[in-house]
Amino acid sequence: MASMDKILAAYKERVALHEAGTSPFAKGIAWIENKLVPLHEARIPILDQGFWHSDLAYDAPAVWNGRFFRLDDHIDRLDASCDKILLKSPLPRDEMKRILCDMVSKTGLRDAQAVIIVTRGLTDVRGWDPRKLVNNLYMFVKPYGWLMQPENHYAGGSAMVARTVHRIPPGAIDPTVKNLQWGDLIRSVLEVQDCGATYPFLTDQEGNLTEGPGFNIHLVQDGVIYTPDRGVLQGITRRSVLDLCKANGVEIRVDVVPVDMVYQCEEIFLSSTAGGILPITKLDGVPVGDGKPGPITMKVWDAYWGMHDDAAYNFQIEYTSP
Amino acid sequence: MASMDKILAAYKERVALHEAGTSPFAKGIAWIENKLVPLHEARIPILDQGFWHSDLAYDAPAVWNGRFFRLDDHIDRLDASCDKILLKSPLPRDEMKRILCDMVSKTGLRDAQAVIIVTRGLTDVRGWDPRKLVNNLYMFVKPYGWLMQPENHYAGGSAMVARTVHRIPPGAIDPTVKNLQWGDLIRSVLEVQDCGATYPFLTDQEGNLTEGPGFNIHLVQDGVIYTPDRGVLQGITRRSVLDLCKANGVEIRVDVVPVDMVYQCEEIFLSSTAGGILPITKLDGVPVGDGKPGPITMKVWDAYWGMHDDAAYNFQIEYTSP
Numbered sequence: 001m002a003s004m005d006k007i008l009a010a011y012k013e014r015v016a017l018h019e020a021g022t023s024p025f026a027k028g029i030a031w032i033e034n035k036l037v038p039l040h041e042a043r044i045p046i047l048d049q050g051f052w053h054s055d056l057a058y059d060a061p062a063v064w065n066g067r068f069f070r071l072d073d074h075i076d077r078l079d080a081s082c083d084k085i086l087l088k089s090p091l092p093r094d095e096m097k098r099i100l101c102d103m104v105s106k107t108g109l110r111d112a113q114a115v116i117i118v119t120r121g122l123t124d125v126r127g128w129d130p131r132k133l134v135n136n137l138y139m140f141v142k143p144y145g146w147l148m149q150p151e152n153h154y155a156g157g158s159a160m161v162a163r164t165v166h167r168i169p170p171g172a173i174d175p176t177v178k179n180l181q182w183g184d185l186i187r188s189v190l191e192v193q194d195c196g197a198t199y200p201f202l203t204d205q206e207g208n209l210t211e212g213p214g215f216n217i218h219l220v221q222d223g224v225i226y227t228p229d230r231g232v233l234q235g236i237t238r239r240s241v242l243d244l245c246k247a248n249g250v251e252i253r254v255d256v257v258p259v260d261m262v263y264q265c266e267e268i269f270l271s272s273t274a275g276g277i278l279p280i281t282k283l284d285g286v287p288v289g290d291g292k293p294g295p296i297t298m299k300v301w302d303a304y305w306g307m308h309d310d311a312a313y314n315f316q317i318e319y320t321s322p
Numbered sequence: 323m324a325s326m327d328k329i330l331a332a333y334k335e336r337v338a339l340h341e342a343g344t345s346p347f348a349k350g351i352a353w354i355e356n357k358l359v360p361l362h363e364a365r366i367p368i369l370d371q372g373f374w375h376s377d378l379a380y381d382a383p384a385v386w387n388g389r390f391f392r393l394d395d396h397i398d399r400l401d402a403s404c405d406k407i408l409l410k411s412p413l414p415r416d417e418m419k420r421i422l423c424d425m426v427s428k429t430g431l432r433d434a435q436a437v438i439i440v441t442r443g444l445t446d447v448r449g450w451d452p453r454k455l456v457n458n459l460y461m462f463v464k465p466y467g468w469l470m471q472p473e474n475h476y477a478g479g480s481a482m483v484a485r486t487v488h489r490i491p492p493g494a495i496d497p498t499v500k501n502l503q504w505g506d507l508i509r510s511v512l513e514v515q516d517c518g519a520t521y522p523f524l525t526d527q528e529g530n531l532t533e534g535p536g537f538n539i540h541l542v543q544d545g546v547i548y549t550p551d552r553g554v555l556q557g558i559t560r561r562s563v564l565d566l567c568k569a570n571g572v573e574i575r576v577d578v579v580p581v582d583m584v585y586q587c588e589e590i591f592l593s594s595t596a597g598g599i600l601p602i603t604k605l606d607g608v609p610v611g612d613g614k615p616g617p618i619t620m621k622v623w624d625a626y627w628g629m630h631d632d633a634a635y636n637f638q639i640e641y642t643s644p
Contacts, residue, residue: 004477030368031407032368035546039368039369040367040369042368042369043365043366043367043368043369044365044366044368044373044463045362045364045365046352046354046361046364046365046366046460047361047362048362049500050373051366051373052502053373053502053504053507053508054376054502054504054505055504055505055508058596083507085473085505085508085512095479095605105548127467128510130508130511130512131512131515138368140368143448165493165494166491166493166494167494168491168495168505169488169490169491169494169527170488171486171487171527172486172487172488172489172491172494172505172506173490173503173509174505174509177505179505180373180375180376180377181376181495181505181566182374182376182377183377183407183494183495183496183499183501183503184492184494185375185496186375186377186442186452186493187407187496189452190407190408190452190453193453205491205493205527232444291491305335
């Protein structure tokens with residue numbers, strides 16, 4: 001795990017350097033109605049339908065080592081999410097990108113998560129007709145977040161198939177529209193915490209694997225990676241896994257994945273912009289394979305972070321402060 | 323429709339009187355972190371999980387003619403909602419009621435909707451573990467809202483069974499926990515608007531009737547009222563319908579309602595705290611019965627507003643301003 005040591009050590013050095021800085025926005029920044037404010041002071045109108053009915057689409061690209069990773073892919077997905085539910089960002093893409101880069105620069109963060117939220121807009125006292133409201137945009141930048149703390153990547157995390165809660169079906173809410181309606185996902189977190197696990201895997205109503213709170217799921221069986229094709233967000237990190245598999249000659253199949261396969265497979269890993277490739281080494285309290293991150297998981301882990309040095313996927317942010 | 327004339331005329335008189343007033347809170351008031359602010363200036367932290375993951379429960383009792391209607395029933399339901407998803411209101415009931423009455427009084431509104439929202443609370447930069455956050459409370463009061471404008475109660479509204487979208491199943495998000503995750507409901511509004519209707523009826527995955535955005539559904543067949551028993555919010559107005567049916571000798575059955583029944587029945591009405599009893603006279607573009615609000619619908623309409631004069635369900639708010 002030499003590359004894991006190297007990548008995570010470099011990250012920790014950058015974090016330590018950042019923490020010595022003095023930017024008023026060092027802990028995060030928000031763009032609210034054309035004004036920049038420290039993230040922890042940022043507020044939105046209580047009458048925004050984004051709060052009041054969670055009527056919004058969002059996306060969350062990451063910055064790694066001073067570079068935006070696949071930013072245009074995230075904005076493409078945001079645009080697609082908005083199209084599907086009749087929202088439209090009030091800012092054109094170039095302007096959005098310019099402001100996001102300026103925000104990251106002002107925080108000084110070399111490793112960050114940016115959040116872009118398009119909401120239906122302000123309801124008036126009498127109504128919330130979705131076609132009549134003026135869409136709002138909110139953006140913020142915060143320190144890079146980890147669904148699994150870096151030090152835990154070596155041992156891997158503990159997952160569990162949720163029993164009492166199922167993923168919202170696409171016929172109710174389309175999971176390819178990135179949204180914040182996490183009622184089922186939060187129930188699943190509470191359920192698996194009760195059983196000592198951290199990462200819930202949700203099934204659909206037909207007993208197929210879907211996804212978990214903030215991540216896609218990947219299984220390895222006979223050297224082939226499987227990931228669910230439906231009922232899930234089309235994750236950008238999942239897409240990176242598809243890309244790097246193609247580039248590295250690893251077979252991956254996007255298909256219906258019966259939940260039974262999680263108990264048969266040799267390796268399991270999650271993918272998320274909040275942490276990249278996350279090995280799962282325990283499922284329902286039992287070790288997965290030999291209970292250590294497997295060889296294909298580690299190959300994907302290395303290749304994923306390797307993509308962060310590839311100019312095809314990244315661009316450098318110009319920092320005005322050190 | 324003599325009682326409809328009388329009740330709606332009295333309401334309009336109160337609204338006209340209110341609009342002549344000068345309270346700075348006349349258009350609404352909010353209670354945010356122990357401070358009262360005009361509703362349209364009220365803001366919540368963008369990092370509140372109530373926005374960021376819609377992790378909240380809420381309730382919305384109404385004030386009619388200067389009196390709170392079934393306030394304790396609403397707070398009972400809020401407590402039950404909170405219990406089910408491990409939330410707890412940071413204020414005890416008596417304090418909450420005292421502040422709500424003070425808020426209504428400050429607006430001067432004789433007819434109002436109060437909204438009480440308990441959120442998971444502020445996420446910190448690193449995580450949103452639902453068990454570790456300090457729950458927040460937000461409250462606001464706004465003018466009484468109508469899902470169907472009063473003048474339209476005479477002719478009734480136009481409903482449609484949503485075709486492409488189903489209600490979120492209880493196995494994903496429990497609809498008895500009053501929530502703001504309206505992705506399916508908003509999709510259904512957009513869908514039926516495209517067909518010229520106003521009120522979407524959502525079915526579950528098995529073809530049974532559930533509810534619509536902000537209302538329960540009631541059908542009348544052979545003099546008996548039917549309303550779905552599962553996959554729906556246990557509405558307080560629905561409960562009022564149950565109570566008044568019992569008091570007036572009208573038979574009502576709470577049961578599985580196959581969607582087919584909406585095409586066979588003689589009358590349809592909705593129930594909602596935002597407007598009470600709302601007659602539906604057109605379904606999928608075709609008149610329901612003779613296309614006018616039916617006799618049982620009108621009996622329920624009258625009895626519902628009659629309950630607002632019954633001290634068992636109401637208490638007077640003491641207004642400090644005229």
